[in-house]
Amino acid sequence: MTILLSTLNARYAHASLGLRYLLANMGELQAQTKLHEFVIGAKTTEVVERLLAHKPRIVGFGIYIWNVEETTKVIAMLKRVAPEVTVVLGGPEVSHETNEQAAVKLADYVITGWGDITFPQLCAQILNGPKPLMKVHAGQQPPMGEIALPYKFYTIEDIAHRTIYVEASRGCPFKCEFCLSSLDKTAWPFPLDAFLDELEALHARGARLFKFVDRTFNLNVKTSQRIMQFFLDKLAANPGDPVYAHFELVPDHLPEALKETISKFPPGALQFEIGIQSFNPEVQALVSRRQDNAKAADNIRWLCEHSHAHMHVDLIAGLPGEDVASFARGFDKLVGLGAHEIQFGILKRLRGTPIIRHTEPFGMVYDPYPPYTILATNLIDFATMQRLVRFARYWDLVANSGRFTNTIPHLLGAHPFDNFMTFSDWMYTRTDATHRIALDRLANLVKEWLQQRGMAKDEAAALIASDYAGRADSPAEKAKPTAAAPERQLRHLVA
Numbered sequence: 009m010t011i012l013l014s015t016l017n018a019r020y021a022h023a024s025l026g027l028r029y030l031l032a033n034m035g036e037l038q039a040q041t042k043l044h045e046f047v048i049g050a051k052t053t054e055v056v057e058r059l060l061a062h063k064p065r066i067v068g069f070g071i072y073i074w075n076v077e078e079t080t081k082v083i084a085m086l087k088r089v090a091p092e093v094t095v096v097l098g099g100p101e102v103s104h105e106t107n108e109q110a111a112v113k114l115a116d117y118v119i120t121g122w123g124d125i126t127f128p129q130l131c132a133q134i135l136n137g138p139k140p141l142m143k144v145h146a147g148q149q150p151p152m153g154e155i156a157l158p159y160k161f162y163t164i165e166d167i168a169h170r171t172i173y174v175e176a177s178r179g180c181p182f183k184c185e186f187c188l189s190s191l192d193k194t195a196w197p198f199p200l201d202a203f204l205d206e207l208e209a210l211h212a213r214g215a216r217l218f219k220f221v222d223r224t225f226n227l228n229v230k231t232s233q234r235i236m237q238f239f240l241d242k243l244a245a246n247p248g249d250p251v252y253a254h255f256e257l258v259p260d261h262l263p264e265a266l267k268e269t270i271s272k273f274p275p276g277a278l279q280f281e282i283g284i285q286s287f288n289p290e291v292q293a294l295v296s297r298r299q300d301n302a303k304a305a306d307n308i309r310w311l312c313e314h315s316h317a318h319m320h321v322d323l324i325a326g327l328p329g330e331d332v333a334s335f336a337r338g339f340d341k342l343v344g345l346g347a348h349e350i351q352f353g354i355l356k357r358l359r360g361t362p363i364i365r366h367t368e369p370f371g372m373v374y375d376p377y378p379p380y381t382i383l384a385t386n387l388i389d390f391a392t393m394q395r396l397v398r399f400a401r402y403w404d405l406v407a408n409s410g411r412f413t414n415t416i417p418h419l420l421g422a423h424p425f426d427n428f429m430t431f432s433d434w435m436y437t438r439t440d441a442t443h444r445i446a447l448d449r450l451a452n453l454v455k456e457w458l459q460q461r462g463m464a465k466d467e468a469a470a471l472i473a474s475d476y477a478g479r480a481d482s483p484a485e486k487a488k489p490t491a492a493a494p495e496r497q498l499r500h501l502v503a
C-alpha cells in the first residue's frame with residue numbers, strides 16, 4: 009500500500025522542498041511513502057502511467073501557480089483510469105479560493121496552509137478510518153521545533169544536479185498586498201542549531217549551492233550572521249571547493265554588524281534578492297508596503313559598492329496607482345544604484361492576496377488563467393502592458409543575462425527606461441518574437457540597433473565582441489573552478 013507524493017516542478021533543477029517536508033513528517037507512514045516528481049511539459053498520459061506504476065492508494069499533489077493547469081489534467085485522467093486512488097491536494101494555489109477550483113472539484117481532499125502534520129493525519133484516517141468527513145482540511149501549524157527537517161531527503165543526485173532549497177524560517181511580518189506571505193502574521197524561525205546541523209550534513213554530502221527561501225532573511229540579524237558565518241567558515245576551510253548562498257533581503261534593514269559580515273564574502277559566493285517593487289510612496293501606501301526608500305537605496309548602493317554579492321533587485325509593473333512614468337522613474341533609479349540584475353516583474357493576482365480590494369477603484373484587469381497576470385489598469389492600457397511584458401523579456405535576454413555587460417550602458421544612455429523601451433519596441437518589430445532568439449542573432453540585432461543610433465560599424469562590432477557571448481574561452485568559463493556561483497552570476501562577476 010503506497011502513498012505517493014508528487015508535483016510538477018517548473019524545471020528539473022527545482023527540487024521540491026515542500027514534498028520533502030511532507031515525506032520527513034510522515035511518521036509511521038514514512039516507510040510506505042514515496043516521492044515522484046515531474047517537470048512541467050511532461051505528457052499527461054506518461055505522468056499518470058508512472059504514478060500508477062507505484063500502485064498507490066493515495067496520491068498527494070503539490071499545487072502551485074505554475075503547475076495548476078497541467079496538474080488538473082493529470083488528476084482528471086488519474087481519476088478516470090483509477091477512481092479507487094484517493095487524491096489529496098495541498099500547496100499555495102489551492103489554499104485560497106479553494107472550492108471554486110477545477111482541481112479541487114476532481115480531488116477527494118484538500119489541505120490548505122501548512123501540511124506538515126495534517127497530511128500524515130489525513131492519510132492515516134483514509135487508510136485506517138474513520139473516513140474523513142470533510143473535503144477541505146485547514147492545515148495545522150505545529151511549533152517549529154516539532155517539524156522534522158527534510159534535508160536528508162535530498163538525494164546525492166539532487167545535490168549534484170539540482171538547486172538545494174533550504175529555509176531557516178517561514179512566514180513574513182510585512183503586509184504587501186500583492187504577496188501571499190502578507191497573510192502570515194509574522195515569521196517563525198526553525199531552531200537554529202538543528203538547522204545549522206542540517207546545513208553541515210548537506211555540505212558534507214557535497215551540496216555547494218544553497219538557496220534560502222526565507223522571505224526576509226535579514227529580519228533577525230543575529231540569526232543571519234550565524235548562518236552567514238557558517239558559509240564564511242566553509243569558504244575559509246575549503247577555498248578550493250567554494251560554496252554559494254542565495255538570500256532574500258528586505259532592503260531597508262542592514263545594520264552595521266550585518267554589513268561587516270557581508271563584506272567578508274569573496275566574489276562568487278553570495279547572491280541577494282532584494283524586493284523594491286515600487287519606489288513610489290503613494291503606490292507603496294496603497295499596497296501596504298512599508299519601505300524606507302532612502303534607506304533602501306543607500307543599502308543597495310552600499311551592497312553594490314562595498315560587497316561582492318551578486319545583486320538581483322525586483323520591481324513590479326502594473327501595481328495600483330502606478331503609471332508608466334512612475335515605474336520608469338523607479339527603474340532608472342535602480343539602474344543608477346548599480347544592481348547586476350533588475351527583475352522586471354509584471355503584477356500577478358495570486359489567489360488569496362488582499363490586492364483584490366483595488367480591482368474596481370483602479371480598473372485592474374487580470375488574466376483569469378494562471379499565472380493571473382495583470383492585463384490593464386486604469387493607468388496602463390492593455391497594449392502598453394504588452395509593451396512592458398516584452399520589455400521585461402528583452403531585458404532578461406540582454407541585460408540580466410550578463411552577456412552584454414559592456415554594451416548595456418550604451419543601450420541605456422542617460423534615460424535607461426525610455427531608451428530600452430525604444431529598443432524593445434524595435435526588437436519586436438524586427439523579430440516578431442520574444443523567445444527562441446539565438447544568441448548570435450541577438451548579438452547581431454544589438455549591433456544593428458547601436459549603428460542605427462549613430463555608432464560607427466567598427467565601434468559597435470568591437471563593443472559586442474568585448475562582451476561575453478557564450479564562448480568557451482570566456483572569462484566566466486575560466487572563473488568556474490574558483491567559484492560555485494551559477495553561470496549567469498559568473499558572467500556578471502567577471503564583467
Ligand code: SF4
Pocket residue numbers: 180181182183184187188189190223224258283
Ligand atoms: S513582498 Fe516580501 S516583505 Fe512583502 S509580504 Fe511578501 S515576502 Fe513579506
